[in-house]
Amino acid sequence: MIVARGRFAPWLLAACAGLALLVAWSFAVGRFPIAISDVWRVLWAAATGGESGVAKNIEAVVLQIRGPRIAGALAVGAALAAAGAAYQGLFKNPLVSPDILGVTAGCALGAGIAILYSLPIGAVQALAFAGGLIAVGLVVAVSTWIGGRDPILTLVLTGVVVGSLFGAGIALVKYIADPYNQLPAITFWLLGSFTGALPRDLPATLIPIALGLVPLALLRWRIDVLSLSDDEARSLGLNVGLLRLAVIVCATLVTAAAVALAGTIGWVGLVIPHACRMLVGAAFARLLPLSLVLGAAFMLAVDTLCRTAFGTEVPPGVATAFIGTPVFIALLAASFRRSA
């Protein structure tokens, strides 16, 4: 696909404008339609501490229900897309993402265990992070040990295998869970949705995401060098081991926060960085900001459609799979043709 490249600012501006429109649309539509002007008045009043003059029930829908859900979708979309971009650069592999590497499954198992023991949100986050780190550590160790002539495919396959191992762990958690309260909660959470995004949970999601994103943003010029061969990166003066560890920790932290909030939403981390690379090229300094904005926009669009387009709510995690699977197959085919 040939798109005019290198023109980063226009793409980023267009993406931001699209995102703003999406946010307005998402506030307005739903079972309970709200006029954009009312949405604006409520948000303005909430921001300035004044009186909105809008009916209390409308205010509640905007601030208590749609607001957190929109914030959750934006944060998760941005987080997964950024993590995907980072993993792809780090592993020099355009076919990986948090879910394909098994990191999402690792986070889900950690979070699932925390939910099983009714631990507080902080512990859910921490265990999700630990699970994700164990998963990515296993994937790196196993794929390095296997070696092989096609490291790209080896990494993908190892990720799939490790992911299914953690999937078995999740199945066990479900099996043990109390079938009347915990099992439905865990099942719906795992499907991937933002219905559980509560105002009080948002800080626990947004803070770790910010903690992971800031170092990634600061290291954006170095991450490009990391995507060269190890010999090249080291000969250019890079401390490859340390930087790789830092990027893995950050990307996994961001993924864990997203999974703890919204369950396993796949494919965003694969599709969005890829689309962004087509638009603005491979440099991480351009890839990261555009991935953040487009990831957030994509996630919000999917979630809003999922709650309005059909008679019943569709979990966005299911919807992303319908989009992501064909894209992955296309990428896999392209990658094989290139190496053939």
Add this chain to the structure above:
Amino acid sequence: MTLAARALAYGFANRVVGRGVDLDLAAGEVVCLLGPNGSGKTTLIRTLLGLLPPLEGSITLDERPLAQWPARSRATRLAYVPQAAETYFDFSLREMVEMGRTAHRGVFARPGERDRARSAAALERLNLAALGERPIHRVSGGERQLALIARALATEATHLLMDEPTANLDFGNQALILEEVARLRGSGAGVLFSTHHPDHALAIADRVVMVRGGGIMASGPTESTVNPENLSTLYGRPIEVVRVTSADGVSRRVCVPGAAARR
């Protein structure tokens, strides 16, 4: 300004690839590393770059042991030019060359004025200025290899170590790379390059190092070292060196397979 190996043994923790290597690379000279497949040319280059620890002996850069150089200052003196691979993400040529400035910048710093100027100058020197914004997958193999040389120049290194820079290139692009390497010498760089073509040594190298069977088989000035006896031993086949004179009267030596290869 010399990169020097003394009694060097190189290889991996569980396998010595070669030993007893004495090698010097001074500024302003081109040294060619010849050897059959599996003779450890790449391993030797990686060791000289400080990417693999020496198993025995010493490597010094400006009389100071290479291992004592901090990674970042070493990177501004000693540059690596790998074989241009197809596996890169699709950076533009300019972005690829600007990565050569990594060691000159802080960990979080973006490329500054000076970095951009140095990178532009490096592209200019290799006649790539017009291709700066072209994605690396959309230039020829020769241009891709030149971009990696430009990246090495952007590091401001005095010594360039090139691992088969002409491999996978067509005949014209091979000649192009050799020409550029010869030009680098003119500007005071020390270049060590490996190749499977002894003709490339005859074309541009001041000195030749031949490695075979776990050590240096022969080394010395190109004129005297690249001879039928050494080449035949090195590659295990009879090889002749003949003198040809081109139409414009320039005379030079080229290598051709000897009698046994003619059926």
